[in-house]
Amino acid sequence: MSRPVTLFTGQWADLPLEKLAEKASAWGFDGLELACWGDHFEVDKALSDDAYVRAKRDLLARYNLTCFAISTHLVGQCVCDPIDARHKAILPPYVWGDGDPEGVRQRAAEEVKATARAASLFGVDIVNGFTGSSVWAKLYFFPPTSQADIDAGYQDFAQRWLPILDVFQAQGVKFALEVHPTEIAYDIYTAQRALEAVRHHPAFGFNFDPSHFIHQFIDPVFFIEAFPDRIFHMHVKDSRVQLNGRNSILSSHLDFGDARRGWDFVSPGRGDVKWDRIIRALNRIGYQGPLSIEWEDSGMDREWGAPEALRMVRSQDFAPSAVAFDAAFQRQ
Amino acid sequence: MSRPVTLFTGQWADLPLEKLAEKASAWGFDGLELACWGDHFEVDKALSDDAYVRAKRDLLARYNLTCFAISTHLVGQCVCDPIDARHKAILPPYVWGDGDPEGVRQRAAEEVKATARAASLFGVDIVNGFTGSSVWAKLYFFPPTSQADIDAGYQDFAQRWLPILDVFQAQGVKFALEVHPTEIAYDIYTAQRALEAVRHHPAFGFNFDPSHFIHQFIDPVFFIEAFPDRIFHMHVKDSRVQLNGRNSILSSHLDFGDARRGWDFVSPGRGDVKWDRIIRALNRIGYQGPLSIEWEDSGMDREWGAPEALRMVRSQDFAPSAVAFDAAFQRQ
Amino acid sequence: MSRPVTLFTGQWADLPLEKLAEKASAWGFDGLELACWGDHFEVDKALSDDAYVRAKRDLLARYNLTCFAISTHLVGQCVCDPIDARHKAILPPYVWGDGDPEGVRQRAAEEVKATARAASLFGVDIVNGFTGSSVWAKLYFFPPTSQADIDAGYQDFAQRWLPILDVFQAQGVKFALEVHPTEIAYDIYTAQRALEAVRHHPAFGFNFDPSHFIHQFIDPVFFIEAFPDRIFHMHVKDSRVQLNGRNSILSSHLDFGDARRGWDFVSPGRGDVKWDRIIRALNRIGYQGPLSIEWEDSGMDREWGAPEALRMVRSQDFAPSAVAFDAAFQRQ
Amino acid sequence: MSRPVTLFTGQWADLPLEKLAEKASAWGFDGLELACWGDHFEVDKALSDDAYVRAKRDLLARYNLTCFAISTHLVGQCVCDPIDARHKAILPPYVWGDGDPEGVRQRAAEEVKATARAASLFGVDIVNGFTGSSVWAKLYFFPPTSQADIDAGYQDFAQRWLPILDVFQAQGVKFALEVHPTEIAYDIYTAQRALEAVRHHPAFGFNFDPSHFIHQFIDPVFFIEAFPDRIFHMHVKDSRVQLNGRNSILSSHLDFGDARRGWDFVSPGRGDVKWDRIIRALNRIGYQGPLSIEWEDSGMDREWGAPEALRMVRSQDFAPSAVAFDAAFQRQ
Amino acid sequence: MSRPVTLFTGQWADLPLEKLAEKASAWGFDGLELACWGDHFEVDKALSDDAYVRAKRDLLARYNLTCFAISTHLVGQCVCDPIDARHKAILPPYVWGDGDPEGVRQRAAEEVKATARAASLFGVDIVNGFTGSSVWAKLYFFPPTSQADIDAGYQDFAQRWLPILDVFQAQGVKFALEVHPTEIAYDIYTAQRALEAVRHHPAFGFNFDPSHFIHQFIDPVFFIEAFPDRIFHMHVKDSRVQLNGRNSILSSHLDFGDARRGWDFVSPGRGDVKWDRIIRALNRIGYQGPLSIEWEDSGMDREWGAPEALRMVRSQDFAPSAVAFDAAFQRQ
């Protein structure tokens, strides 16, 4: 079938886009999924300056790269989160403003709406991102979090995101939540709850990233099968469980890359994700979008890893069977 | 060897102590670990009224029960926690006061000191409890929590608890933190960090409860071996992992007892804790304290479960070998 | 909670009912699930002779035993099966008749209707049984069985059983199919297909027997959760997988009890069924019927095994929790 | 060592042989294992027309392909099977005739003899195939199949096949049964029984195909070791177990490629067969025949899969060690 | 069936036999397997003093205990071993003599013959024991041990033991080698080699002890099935593998009971031996001898353990099935 293979630029935002485009093109990627940070895709400039969008398009074309989606993980995170100092570093100053939590959340919501408009201008119909969550931090809590508290968290999510989703729909763009711990949906049951909270809004779906299910011990194939018409985009990212009786699956407040953690992200193909099964599941649901490599492995040089991951994906992206074998066995 | 088997009263605080003592005695328990809530052990009364402590002692004696430890999980939790509405329900009004977070934390700290004094009066030299944590909620966070943030959490813990521990030491009483997610220490590495934070204060150790390690995939025996001289007390409680490719180990914001959770507490002997190995490890380190059953199983009637757990513990609490087998093989 | 524990008499039909009742009573069973063969429960006599039913009731009462269900596995099997010589041995002569396959199937259908009437007379509202299947033998076939063939099998089942189920409903009796390889339903997906075939007829449900799922590698708990309102009765029977790289899960046309088989039935508690989880699932769906031991183990003396299995069941049949533990932690 | 790698043409019989030969040659195959259906190898034409055989040989030579074996799975199946409508589609009209079961079985037996003669003319000394079985459908049956029934099945097999095997021996050709569920032999124990039934006839052996053992949980290496001198040919085909607590290993009457099945065939190298161990075992028994890829994967495009499988086989087909390592450690 | 359950006295030889008999009887044992060391059974006295044997018999009768076998592990060990200082401690002075290795071996051989005579006098027809081995220490060796070296070891065994076995046969007594690392046979393949070395001498068989197979990862059931007519006696002893990525299965030259070992002996029922499967296998081969508990667990008090093990064995020693279940399903 040969779906396009793209590289998500979020982990390379320390490089100017041109430099990254040159590398990605040389490695053989078909396109880039542009992060809305660094100089990769700046929403304010895209909306205020016609030339900006055109220049980005030209740059990509020069390197024979396509863009199928842009990503607003950082700003999206601030829409529902309890805001604190850590959020300042991930926001543009005009969104952070005076840092008052509710003001930040509202400006972030406006920025996500603006991102939908910028995507539309740029000719892209998928925006990936995070949503934040007012209840994530209360996941395992003592004194216990009541179900009423949890319900309130999903209502808060619905109230803040429904107006945003309406803007997306008006622009003909879809929002794909990367289902991920720290977000309003991080597994199958919370994804169901989130969908119900926004009453199955047509502009709301998922950026499927199997790596976030591995350390939860969820089979990513079940996620695909649970939401066949809501997989708007996907990330190729891998994770590995490394338990030995001493390491905790909660990972002990230790940084990624520390061998005492119970799990860690690794270069795609070196973790516990079974890619063959995922391709079969994507074939079953008819997913035709890009396979976008989000490369993150704290133990490997990224320039070794990205082309290795690309080769792995190419070796897996097969088409479904076109013949019925029983029929072949029959006489004509 | 026959260590005493006690019942922790925290999960039975809806019953008057007398009624519970009658049941526990009939089931065959050797003693009770009194919770500092309900009418089981009230710190303020113990300190203000000589007769209170005497009456408690008489009540236990009447039912042939001993008390080796009291427990202050609820108040202890409030010493380091970011305080919110949920904490009000677990505190006596005089500790909650006006609910101002820092005021609550300081009053809670004073109450824990008072608990040490009450324990001493009552003739008990172990107080089990929680510590709370200013960084627990930042366990898995986006934007990421920096190691500087984490370090600050352990400093906060040390500053608040060192003065408390000095009071304990002066009273000849020890504080045994129940190592538990939501607390400053929840696994082997964070327990090491907590011990270092309080500079191995002699009054600080652990209430070992294997159930909290099971869903972290930590072998509880390794915890015992890592801290042989800091196991001041232990809880017999059990947990079970119930993963099926759909359930998340994070448990999806679902209540205990919901079969879609990735793990759950179950009656001791019915979970994944291997009690035989734990008894051997306790024998190796020479632990002589009580085996205190903390009974919690959202799927089983507690009056069926508590005596069943007691029988299980009795069948496991064997003494170590007194002979060397090689010697027996030799001729005299 | 204490559900009644009964013994299914099918494997003891070589003994007169009175002798078996005496044994079962002495072992401590609460009742018997009577097989409609041997002298245990004869449908023709029950319908033709008032005294017969009374005498059975008296016999059971003498031994303090209750009957909650009768079982018509043998005749039920012949309703849909391709009939051959093996069926003669399991049928009463008046059902076998001249042995013409279609005639046998129709007489068997009439006899199952008669069984519903006899059950009603006897005061029992559950009849367990098999259905037979015209497509079981085509499970794994070469040349391949087409889906059209399979569909025809389910239609045949519906046509033959819908009239029977109507009689059951008229009598206020339910038919509980023992989901089992060789029957129209043998797993979760075929049980769904069977239910759909009879359009969710209210008189049609299942006799849940976990042993038949073990060697299919199906978790029996999922079956309970898939059909919470259709579990009309249950069998306590156990099975064990014994694979070693040489034994086939298909078991090589070898008899039960042969160690070269890939699986075998074993006395309840000695196999791979996890009874604690099954009791929790039954508690969740509110199943209040009997736990009926169907004892079959080709490697163990049945008189050793039946009372052992009874003790195992009694040790597992606990009630659900009556308190909320979080609440108990709060101060009143 | 480099055994030749061939492609079995059965799953490509919808293509004219010439077109398939062109593809196979381009992919790098060394030869083809011709199916006796489609236009690939027609027994009647081979025996009646000298030019036919010569033309086939020329066609293969044109593409630099060799033929080591031909395959008569379809006709062979009809020798022992209970014949029904499904068999008509897999037989040439002159074998099906009027469809009377016994007549079909006898004409199929004659056709298999004719195939031995055609193979001999074509210069090939192995004919792979199925045998059918009168007892396969009684594998797991209720009412139970007795051992006497099973014995009768093996006698029927012996009576029908011994005359055929004598013709093979006279022609200097061997018959290699593909051990496979639905056939008289489908595992180690039934293969032993089949061999004994034909009294170890020298013309009778096996076409070893590991894929049929995987879902039986049999280690294919044990099969090789059990019959070292009867492995006449082998198929490179793969299978994968996909159990999740809901899927049944019996696969619920569902078609290949359905994700709810408990197992499925997959492209060689993507399943559970451990090829390295199989090559070592083949080296130990001195098997020198072709490695013939039978490609079947209902989830993958066959033109992607066949060359991928070829590369996998080439990367595994290593020679045994020619030196003794201990000796190399010694001084000369 | 109820085989007798005996206690092997080797691990209790520090106690006088009378004291041990009193305990064993009180715990409910049926008999003792007397060790030929301590004062339990002294070969020289048995042969020289008629009263000795009678007194032993009377002592056992007083406590209602039977003796089915005596054991000469220590002397037997010295028949083939390279003798060094460690052997002195396990031999009577008249066997050790001047300690010259070959002299010790020959005197040990004579003592084993004497043991056969003493057993016969005592009325016991099984002597369990070790054989020693001249090649055990060369198991994994560098520079490598050649197969010629190994062959020489088995010849040495045969030469030394064949004359001993002839004495056994003349006395109507059998020698049961406890298959065990450090002996000439320690697994299935070496047991075959040992049997072949002594040309299947009728007086040579095995004392089956499953605990020695567990840490070799051998399924003890396969041993029973490999030598159905050579299982002369059995030990009920248990072992547990305790690997964690750091512990070596070779156990690092560490003493039993050290938690860093990769395996250890544990009280029967607490290890990895599956007793239910062993009883079934013993039932299949018709073993009717005693189940003799050899109790050894360096982490448990032996007086807690022995009666616990007895209860475990009693709960497992069931009889095989006496009915055919299929028959029970038929109508008479």
Next chain:
Amino acid sequence: MSRPVTLFTGQWADLPLEKLAEKASAWGFDGLELACWGDHFEVDKALSDDAYVRAKRDLLARYNLTCFAISTHLVGQCVCDPIDARHKAILPPYVWGDGDPEGVRQRAAEEVKATARAASLFGVDIVNGFTGSSVWAKLYFFPPTSQADIDAGYQDFAQRWLPILDVFQAQGVKFALEVHPTEIAYDIYTAQRALEAVRHHPAFGFNFDPSHFIHQFIDPVFFIEAFPDRIFHMHVKDSRVQLNGRNSILSSHLDFGDARRGWDFVSPGRGDVKWDRIIRALNRIGYQGPLSIEWEDSGMDREWGAPEALRMVRSQDFAPSAVAFDAAFQRQ
């Protein structure tokens, strides 16, 4: 990062060095680890003839190969071993001399010192090797080996090796013991004991070879983490566990390559070593030395295997990450 990949010549000592160098160079190796046997590196000639060393260097240079280490496994083995006939075959005549054990051990010790001097002359600062052990053969012994015996073994090792290590230090060369069953250190705990025995001598460390840990069920990564500053060199060698319930992990005195063994060495990449994890661990400790392939697989042609192993190593030897991913997520 690209560490150099070398080939250990020990298993190719039947070939003249020139011939091997030609092959290795053609396959793409970066260097050779020269064995001190065959004509590869002769210590006596190196010390007595200036031209010898120069000629070796020229030969390697001609094939563009580097040498980072030489290896003295054979002579080293004889320093502590109980000497017997097998040792004669692995020693040069001038070390074997008259074969008197103590004389051999002392001459071997002198030869190892000479090897340090020759290495220094040759410009190589690592000598890999074995140490032998006086207690290895007493690993699992009956009568039991006492801890006093074991202690004596480690003292013997220290006494014999400390003078040797002093010579190494004086020469600026390090001795890297290949941790291996049959040596004084064969796992983590015995390596600790060996290090303590030589009081952490700075010239003593390890040649890390993961293959020797696999069949001990030790995770090789734990070895790296236990001795981060003592990994002086490493071997890329692989091993595979092949247990099936019949094979013993002790491997039944059977030769390598026999399928009845419980484990065997296999070509790197085909065994149970997880190379990705090992590279990460080496990156963590900053190991910069060569990855030296010791190729040994009794079931594969070595000329197929060596280049295959080289490709495997190249595909795994990645550099650690140079960026922090969190930083990349932040805005500049």
